[in-house]
Amino acid sequence: MKRAILLFLIGISVTATSFAQQDSTVVDKIKLERDHQLKELNDKLKQNEDEIRNLKSELIGINTNETKKKMMAMENLQVALDSRLAILEKTPKIRVGLNGQLAFTELLSIQRDVQPADLFLISQQFFSQLGNISNIQQYKEFSDWKAEYDKWYSKKGSGDQMFEFLNSSLSLVSNVANKVPLYGSVVQTVSSGVNTLIMSVGSQNRDLKSRTPSMLRILNIASQFEQQKSVIDHEWDAITNELNQLQHENQELLSQQLAYYGLDTAKYRKDYFLATLDSRREAYKNECRLAISRKILAMEADTLTKGKWPGQIETFMYKVQSLRMRFGQLTARMMINISRYNELITDYSDSTIFPPTFTMKVLELSKTLELVKDKFGKSFNPARYIEDSAVMYIEGNVSGETGI
Template sequence: MKLKIFFVIYAFVTNICPVTFCQTGEASIRNKVLEDIVKESSDTNSKLEKKIGELDQKIKDIDDALLSSKSEEETISKLRERIKILEEKEQAQRNQELSIYTANYQTAVINLVSMEKEIRPLELFAASRDFYDELNEVSNPMSYDGYKDWFTIFKKFVNEKKDKDATLEVTSKILNTVGDFTGSIGITGALSECLFDSIGKFIESLGSRDKKLRKQSVEMFNLTMILSQYANDKNLIESEWSTIETELSELKEVQKKNIAETLKSLSIDKNDFDQKFLQETNAIKSLNYLNKIKDLAKGKVESERKNNIDSWKDNIYLDMQTVQSLKIRFGQNTTHIFSNLKKYQDLVNKYKKDTSIGVKVISLEGKLSRLEKAFDQTFNPQKYISDASRMYKIY
């Protein structure tokens, strides 16, 4: 059974909201920490900007005083004072730079550890089969009035005549292998061609002796052909899910690797992280744990600057870029999912006016609309990508 990674969102349609799937609370906790990071950095930056401005003014005053200096001793004194103020200014600028890198690195780390709870809902989309089951039910000929009884007559004809006709013999073998046709099998490819030929032979064998059965057979033939076309169109859409699943799996692996490296660099035990954050359902405890991670991230930047004076910014910047890339890839993955969901609307539009299957197809429309709306409201792919591309602050 192929994984359909989006259908747990049907929980929204039926007003069921599993704790692991509802992201509003989780997002609020993450956003609260991110807002605190921005505020702290902004306040620090403002204070340092003010201090740098004051020091610039002192330097200007000294420069003006030097122009009117009346003695060598006074000039030397002013120059010493000027050097001291320049050193203070350089230190303030370094602190300003440290504040900016710290805030951006904290933002990267908080986003990275929170991605686990963002990716998890996508992995849980296989938990609900309702929408997918209805899609299959439309393509299941046995669910249409009269088809099952007619198919029994047709199958009897195939078994009786198979020894004299190669097409009927092949059809008989297929039917004995797969049983009655259902939506889970689908009437597509070589199977459909063989079946169509056999139904045609069956109709021709009826002649005019049984007008009622002949009329019913023509109707069932038309229904079978429409369902074959529908199943083929549906399968083309669903084949795209394997690509989406691969993208998500690769993203998950990269994210896991980066989380493991980040936790190690912050001296955070993975089991402790799993228990106190990923598995934690108490919002306050989750918030406190994220704040702890935020503080450790700050210490990491300070330590990097102290111990790697020449390359500390490069190391921090690389980590920031890695997280941003992951966030954008996650947004692209959800965009891919949403785009594929849209294709189901094209499928509905194509078949909803068909006289044979239109009624069943129309029943999908409302649920599909709510599915798309719920997904967009939960993940909002375009906003996610936009936010990820602007996740760092430049002061």
């Protein structure tokens, strides 16, 4: 489980701040250019529609014997219709070309590891403390009892098959290195074995017998806590698997686009992925944007690729959009799972119900969890990721495009 949690944290580190704090300069520049060009085309289309409407009315009003005038009006109408067709053909290419640039820059942001180190360290501290709750040998109730038990076992328990089995089970639950979950059949075996042991020793070992109830209580409480925690941990495993799959798809899609646009992979790693300055990464994004624009112009001029490139770029666009939206959904699940830890801590923090030695450690968890929640909240906004992903290719400040 610890490995899965660390994978989850590493997964966050690859994707976090690039969503929450987008490198807005190049992204905004692309959106502004896209919206401006589409608005200009939309305005031209509306003017063209008015012109066509007027020419049609003019044509209808021309007398049939005014042949020359009628021919000129028909020629003007044909020019206007040709202009309309040119606008209708140009508009989707402008939209796809600039949205393709936007998709690539967003894909770069997804890939870049810009996660703040303190979130990783605080999360690591929390999960380390969380895992330590079920370390039964750290509790005085257990360590004091175990000391008395070891004395008894060395004198009378060794050699008895039943107590050998109990001793083996005790070693499993008390040795953290064994990584045996503190719930299920092993804990049940220890509980029943200890009860049998106490019945057999009778009044011969009062210290061992008197310490047993408090030991069994802390053992069962820690076991119950671990069992409930395991349900939450299971969700982390699922999130980790999906995050790893998303990262794999992201890397694959990035490789495809680098190859498609003729961008050098080594330069990407040097000037973007391994760059330490935001300004350098932003400059690289802008270089890529211009390179993509040149590539599209070349494909549009080539008869072999003229009609094919918009479809391929649209495929890239919607794959990027899907990745962003899925990441937003994953971060929403992460936030829910973090809140479930808060519920778990609340359930086990009442010292009137549980041993103070146990609740004290649980309450320490609460402080660290608040730091994790605070850092996570500043780095992620799942609702915004999902909403932004849904509208990332929708133009802003453009009126309805009649006929487009």
